[in-house]
Amino acid sequence: MRKLKEVQRLGLVCHHNADPDSLLSAEVLKRILGRKLSCEILILAPAGVSSLARRMYEAIYGEEPLVEGIEELMMCDVLGLVDVSTLEQLGHEAKDLIESKFRGKIFIVDHHEPHERTMRLSFLNLIEPTSKATAIIVHRIAMWIGVELSKEEAEALMAAILHDTRHLNILDIEVLEVMKHLLERGADYNKVNRLFRREVSISERIARLKAAQRLKLYRVSKDGEDLLICISQVSAFEASAARALIELGADLALVIGGKGEDVRICARASPRFLEVTGTSLGKDVMMEIGKIVGGGGGGHDLAAGLNVRGSREEVLKVLMKVLEDKLKTRLKEYV
Template identity: 30%
Template sequence: MPATELLTLKNKKVLVVSHRGADVDALASAGIVHLLLMDRNYVEIAIPEHLNNSAKRLAETMEIAYTMQPKFSDFDVLVIVDLNSYNMLGPFAEAVEKFKGKIFLFDHHSASEDVIAKEENSLIVEDAASTTEVLWCFLAEHAPKKLDERIALLTACGLIADTAHFSFASRNTFRVMAEALKKTDKTFSEIIEMFSVERELSERIALLKAAQRTRIFRVNKALIVLSEIGAFESQSAAALLHLGADVAFVGTIEGHSVRVSGRAKFSFAQGYELDLAKDVFHKLSDFFEGEGGGHITAAAFTGRANSVEEILQKCLELLVAKMKEKEPEMAIKEYKEK
């Protein structure tokens, strides 16, 4: 089993790093590693650029401290959680690439071509629902005594958030959740309360605008939608799936820097053996400056381009190419306003 050396660390200065735009799973995973190592080491958590509001709320309720400007040279060891590509490290990428000490990595995203940590120090479980699930199973096997109430709560938070309240969950996810719940007195709704935030007006407006600006394509029986928005592209893509799309690509542009987020229904991904990260988002960097990654049903791209439209169009093209592997005869129809 890789990465077990992590459990032997003693008298080290350890920096735990997660991805930019850290979400609940990212922050909870960093919190778990902090709790795990803090008895015998000096541990800090660092987040590049920003955290989402739910992650900020969790940091407050669980009193998890973090910095956004770490001095990498002060540390002996890095532990990277909930990412496996340099792109997701944003402004930290260079410092991690140059880091001389040992690097451990725990993740559940589709593996990228980047090698941030040596194989023996990295544990990537692509079919795990969250990085907290990966960490829980790792500890259950190698250090079960460490599984206390705080680690259980953080594990549950990461699981609930990354599965969108168990919409995408395996049998193992429910098993881990049941084990974690046993270690706490909290109810399910009390755990949700630990990281829930009111959605801001700006986000709700963005979601409605994304729906308003949608281009709708019918490809055989599937509905694929493209939309452009000022912000909240991943939330918008998820919202468009709730409205009825099988796949949604939503992009945003500021100057020339572009972000595109994609979401696919699980049943659709299964039907076409689609991995949104591998079949669409990794490939975007062959055509545009930037990098993409993510999961089977949720992925994103950040890069540079002259317009969002050209990237959205390419997403559609790559998706249709993948669909054609199953159904070579494809009719694509765009629904236009009359």
Template identity: 30%
Template sequence: MPLNNLSPLFGKKVLILTHAGADVDSLASAAAIYFSLKEKSKITIGVPDHLNLNAKALAKQLKIPYKINPSFTGFDALLCVDFNKSKMLGSLQKNFLFYNGKKFLIDHHSEEKEIMAPKKNIFASKKAISTTELVYQLLKKTKLKISKKAYACIASGIITDSASFHIADHSTFKIMAEVMEKAGLSYRGLVDLFSTEIDFSQRIASLKAAKRVKIFKSGKAIIAVSDVGAFESNAANALIRIGANVAFCGFAEKGTIRISGRVNNSWMNKKKFDLARDVFNKLEKHFPGEGGGHQGAAGFNGKGNKIEPILLKCVDLTHKFISKKEKANLKEYT
């Protein structure tokens, strides 16, 4: 039987781990559990390496306590939220692999081969739009008093991972209606918890992505790639907004490679395309690094000094997927 409530954590000293570069859904999942279980257990939120800007804003607004790269010493159990590959722990991966205590996992990504926790300690569903949805289900089954802050966290994770409900289903709206009412905040008020001003550098990154873009046609799909200096996810989103079906943006700096991919939602649903499954997980076979994420938003972190070969491989893998569905030639537009 999989994990069906959080009572196994009662009375324990628990370290809740987000993935490296924690996003809103990951931090919000940890925080919702922290705010709900802190009277039953001694909870610490651990973040490997760093938070993204929106998660940092949420932490500040809701006063979410967290530690960057904490020691695992003294904890009875680890609870991983919003990831299912140990590589996603960044610099804490080795600590996790050598940890001998109990391990638990809550996640909504596609299933991976790696077994991070015993089956009885896992609650996972790739059908869930966000990990906070799964956390909400567990909190209700545990029959704990859920605070307004916890409800706000759950709602924040849903908003961000559904891309403001562009990829939501009826169950997402049902859950959102419940948690929004109990959080006591309007939709605008919830968004304000994690919103950050788009600064000059982000706007420049998006404009550079458009300036440097390479455009490919595969069948009837437009695939766009661009070498940007930073804010690769924003840049990929910008290319989708201006017409690409699939976009990959990335950069190479000091031996580090980072790529973000985005997909037009209607095209993704029509073709049953999955960025993580069809592109980024497969990149690991060709380049050193690790890939993962969601169906419509995923990424790759690796090592190397040249970004172009990896971006072109992303195009090739996308074209191979399309070619299985329809007769398609790959053509670059210059």
């Protein structure tokens, strides 16, 4: 604190595509230090802020986050790295700048395993790898310097903790104690929890329901295991529709979408599908279809897609053929 008293401009730096733990911890740190220091304090996100963090910030503070980039970083005398463990996480430009101009003018507030190279640049390390979120360390700083958290600050730290602990899936006594204190400070748990939920639009929900209504179901036996395959069609939101069919119980969901001659296939599989068949949707299914019908197809084992110009009927035929070859069985509709 003594060292910070002489600072004119302090920059709190968030990591690349800043998540809620980085952005909201930095914001609360800014506000609590602001009550003890007279310097200007800025939030810097030289490599951007995630949309989730931005949305949460807006819901808690009722305004857009004020974050600055590299130009403002240059103008600071001291930097605090928040939830940042390596300078690589800040992008080239910021990394080079910090290494050349901020030696000994950095402090770190973080819960990742400390990196020698970053620590060599800093005059103060508040690093606690056993803590489940940087927000926990910021909470501790508030207690040390004797600052009372406002309701908004308590909610911001709570959102950060829920994010990093995956809704308290990762838990220890420290998390529970901090959560208890945040509730006592007036944080609304239900409200914070709701911030993680994405509103699904009416058209997306209609697409999901239509996909269920129009689906063709196939039951396939493979090495004594039964697999359920669903094929359906929508005009939009095919990825969301395919995910919905997996949630309904399909092992493999293939949803065809797109307008007119532009045909898109979206495929999703359960981990069980990959286990039983050894078939990767990206490599074995979509790329194969792509070889026959042209177009760009690919993806991962459990999620893949294909874009092609043609007719839905033709693409559907090829799709069935490739699947039958891969699964070494004929697909007959289950009624």
